[in-house]
Amino acid sequence: MQTALHIVVCAGIVPDPLQTLEPITTPAGPGLKNEMVLPAVLDPWAASALYEAAVLAAKAPGSKVWLVSLGPKAKLQQVMMTVAQKVAFELAPIDGPIGGFPDAHATAAVLAETIAKLPGLDRERLLLFGGWESATRGAGVTLQLVGERLGITDQFQGVDQVNLRDDGSFEVLERVEGGKHQVSVCAGAPAVLGWATGNLAEPRNNPQVGMANMRTIMPALQKAPAVKLEANGLSYISVALPKQQRTTRVVKDMSPDEIAAELAAWIGAE
Amino acid sequence: MESILVLTHADETGAALTKASLEAVSAGIELAGRIGASVSIGIVAVDAQAAGAAVASSGARLLGVFGEPFGQARYSTDAAACEALCRAAQATIVLAPGSSRFTRVAAGVSHRLGGFIDTHITALGGTANIEASRWFYRQRIEAVLSRDARPWFLLLDSGTHAAFAGEATPAQVEQVAVQLPLIRTTVSGLRAPTQGAQTIRPDAKLLFVAGAGWTKKQPDGQTHVPEAADLILGFLRGAGASLGSSKSLVDQGSEGQSVLPFLTHLNQIGQTGATPRHPKGLATCCHGEEPHVVGWRFIGERRAVSLDANCGWTRGKADVVYVADAFQVMAKLNALIGSVGA
Ligand SMILES: Cc1cc2nc3c(=O)[nH]c(=O)nc-3n(C[C@H](O)[C@H](O)[C@H](O)COP(=O)(O)OP(=O)(O)OC[C@H]3O[C@@H](n4cnc5c(N)ncnc54)[C@H](O)[C@@H]3O)c2cc1C
Numbered sequence: 120m121q122t123a124l125h126i127v128v129c130a131g132i133v134p135d136p137l138q139t140l141e142p143i144t145t146p147a148g149p150g151l152k153n154e155m156v157l158p159a160v161l162d163p164w165a166a167s168a169l170y171e172a173a174v175l176a177a178k179a180p181g182s183k184v185w186l187v188s189l190g191p192k193a194k195l196q197q198v199m200m201t202v203a204q205k206v207a208f209e210l211a212p213i214d215g216p217i218g219g220f221p222d223a224h225a226t227a228a229v230l231a232e233t234i235a236k237l238p239g240l241d242r243e244r245l246l247l248f249g250g251w252e253s254a255t256r257g258a259g260v261t262l263q264l265v266g267e268r269l270g271i272t273d274q275f276q277g278v279d280q281v282n283l284r285d286d287g288s289f290e291v292l293e294r295v296e297g298g299k300h301q302v303s304v305c306a307g308a309p310a311v312l313g314w315a316t317g318n319l320a321e322p323r324n325n326p327q328v329g330m331a332n333m334r335t336i337m338p339a340l341q342k343a344p345a346v347k348l349e350a351n352g353l354s355y356i357s358v359a360l361p362k363q364q365r366t367t368r369v370v371k372d373m374s375p376d377e378i379a380a381e382l383a384a385w386i387g388a389e
Numbered sequence: 390m391e392s393i394l395v396l397t398h399a400d401e402t403g404a405a406l407t408k409a410s411l412e413a414v415s416a417g418i419e420l421a422g423r424i425g426a427s428v429s430i431g432i433v434a435v436d437a438q439a440a441g442a443a444v445a446s447s448g449a450r451l452l453g454v455f456g457e458p459f460g461q462a463r464y465s466t467d468a469a470a471c472e473a474l475c476r477a478a479q480a481t482i483v484l485a486p487g488s489s490r491f492t493r494v495a496a497g498v499s500h501r502l503g504g505f506i507d508t509h510i511t512a513l514g515g516t517a518n519i520e521a522s523r524w525f526y527r528q529r530i531e532a533v534l535s536r537d538a539r540p541w542f543l544l545l546d547s548g549t550h551a552a553f554a555g556e557a558t559p560a561q562v563e564q565v566a567v568q569l570p571l572i573r574t575t576v577s578g579l580r581a582p583t584q585g586a587q588t589i590r591p592d593a594k595l596l597f598v599a600g601a602g603w604t605k606k607q608p609d610g611q612t613h614v615p616e617a618a619d620l621i622l623g624f625l626r627g628a629g630a631s632l633g634s635s636k637s638l639v640d641q642g643s644e645g646q647s648v649l650p651f652l653t654h655l656n657q658i659g660q661t662g663a664t665p666r667h668p669k670g671l672a673t674c675c676h677g678e679e680p681h682v683v684g685w686r687f688i689g690e691r692r693a694v695s696l697d698a699n700c701g702w703t704r705g706k707a708d709v710v711y712v713a714d715a716f717q718v719m720a721k722l723n724a725l726i727g728s729v730g731a
Contacts, residue, residue, distance in 0.1 A: 134526070136660045136680040142530050149532065163661045219525045220532075223496075224505055254527055254660065258508045260496035267497040273574050274464040276493045279582075279654065292580065295489040298589025298655045299579045301462060306573040316654040316661060320640070351505050352538030356520055361531055364705040365691070371698060371712045378694070378711045379721030382671070385692065386595060386628055386726070 122287045123181030126172040129249035130165030132190045132198045142358045149220045149358040161202050164250025168314035172248050173206035189213040204329035205322045210336045212343040219255030225348035227264030244308045251276045251313035266311035274311040391426040393417050394480035403435030403460045409486035411552035417484045431474030435460040441560030453562040461576040462490040471498040473567045487544040504540035511549050527660050528686035548666040582653040588632035595630040596667040600675025601637035620719040627726040633658040635675045658684035673715040677701030
């Protein structure tokens with residue numbers, strides 16, 4: 120039988136990718152226009168981590184999944200209405216700024232502090248999950264920094280698969296260059312795993328799971344501690360949308376032969 | 390005065406630096422010249438003397454961490470190696486290639502050194518202050534940033550600088566001792582996710598993107614998935630292109646529909662996929678929606694073949710859109726480039 124796991128998933132909330140984003144300057148630094156009213160979703164790669172965590176936990180009786188999320192309380196509550204219906208977890212919310220511009224080191228410090236204080240967490244069994252990059256900052260550094268702060272030196276990034284073994288060790292597949300995976304075997308927890316897409320489709324909404332989760336999520340949100348993030352010497356010189364909008368030539372009246380010839384010439388040209 | 394350390398690592402031979410490492414060396418030399426800084430190069434390799442030969446002509450101080458444990462990319466040993474190199478060099482600025490190997494450890498190392506890191510840097514500017522460019526929100530917003538905290542680590546995106554190309558000469562690499570950590574992870578090797586030919590080729594001149602249209606019902610009311618597979622693979626072979634996919638197409642695999650067997654999420658381009666660099670890109674049977682197109686930020690010339698004259702590509706996202714049936718166009722194109730089907 121597999122050893123019980125304590126999986127902590129770090130996941131932020133991000134604007135729905137179908138929204139148009141426009142950068143603006145706020146008193147706290149760069150931000151997005153209408154940031155607080157843009158529809159938000161759980162950060163996609165971190166969401167894969169949450170779904171994978173739930174499946175792994177289900178295979179090892181006695182396991183538990185926590186979701187640690189930093190963001191404005193009101194937005195967290197909105198996003199949790201949907202996320203809570205996907206899989207079972209306990210939420211550890213932190214009321215703080217939204218968006219990709221605050222410094223990742225500051226975010227990591229707050230997350231590590233929160234995780235270290237999670238009641239009932241056995242750090243020897245800890246698998247620290249999250250997305251390998253966020254959809255906001257996209258830096259791929261937060262989990263690593265949290266791991267270092269918690270003293271975890273077995274870390275994996277771009278993870279698409281974890282195969283747990285009965286002795287607590289696991290095989291892990293990480294994305295590397297050229298569309299390949301590096302395969303490693305880790306002796307077991309504690310470890311950090313930054314997930315890429317993984318292999319699971321998004322779970323369907325399950326209202327029963329939602330109701331069970333909400334019983335603990337709402338009180339946790341009410342008690343969410345408020346934090347300010349350090350700038351750590353980071354300053355922005357400019358923040359802008361890319362300028363190049365292409366002038367598109369739309370070709371409607373060429374035959375497949377003509378198009379193929381034009382494409383062949385284009386492909387062959389230096 | 391700033392002092393720059395460029396961290397580099399060897400390829401799978403253990404004795405030659407990767408191209409991305411040589412790009413970081415160029416970036417370091419360029420930056421040092423502009424801001425008047427000293428530069429040293431740190432090498433992680435099984436045989437750092439041999440690996441150092443490629444950069445010996447730079448005149449930079451060479452520091453190395455050698456030995457078998459560094460032949461594999463693993464957090465505990467790589468973090469220890471990079472930490473030792475940084476402590477030996479005492480640099481204020483640390484540049485490194487954004488390879489999977491260094492991306493895994495660089496942030497952790499910056500923390501050990503009491504420093505800070507910014508990643509996916511696409512350009513380094515400034516003279517009085519270093520100004521680093523990077524993208525936010527998955528290539529939607531570009532920012533230029535600076536930090537006055539040191540040491541400052543900057544991970545450079547590959548393909549943003551020319552690789553250092555000095556003459557190879559015997560190198561004098563100072564060996565830096567490393568206290569090896571407890572090794573709990575064994576790397577067993579690399580695995581290709583699909584059987585058959587390698588479809589992802591980062592160095593290809595052309596990115597070929599397949600969209601969900603390839604598996605949808607066509608005007609005759611039928612799907613033509615085997616034919617689509619032959620056309621796509623035939624083109625990849627003939628043109629030496631790299632294969633990308635839209636999310637909708639790769640997701641069909643996990644949703645149990647009939648799917649192109651050679652595609653995996655590693656091929657996916659976009660918001661939750663890759664952002665590769667290629668001089669040209671050709672999209673077929675793909676709608677060109679924003680969450681897909683953000684993955685095309687670093688594709689030079691862009692063309693698309695779609696049946697939909699109002700698809701996203703026509704709205705300033707591609708240079709040329711051919712409103713046509715990709716099955717017909719690709720069959721003709723394959724014949725022209727000398728690769729007919731599979
Ligand atoms: C959180 C989130 C993250 C996302 N991340 C990504 C991502 O990383 N990458 C990504 O790609 N998408 C992503 N998306 C999805 C994205 O919004 C689109 O749904 C997706 O890109 C559509 O894929 P498609 O264009 O291949 O398919 P469709 O929208 O189904 O388009 C198929 C196209 O094929 C054309 N077609 C059909 N037959 C032919 C033919 N014979 N010849 C020529 N053309 C033909 C049709 O006209 C149509 O335009 C994401 C969405 C969300 C919400």
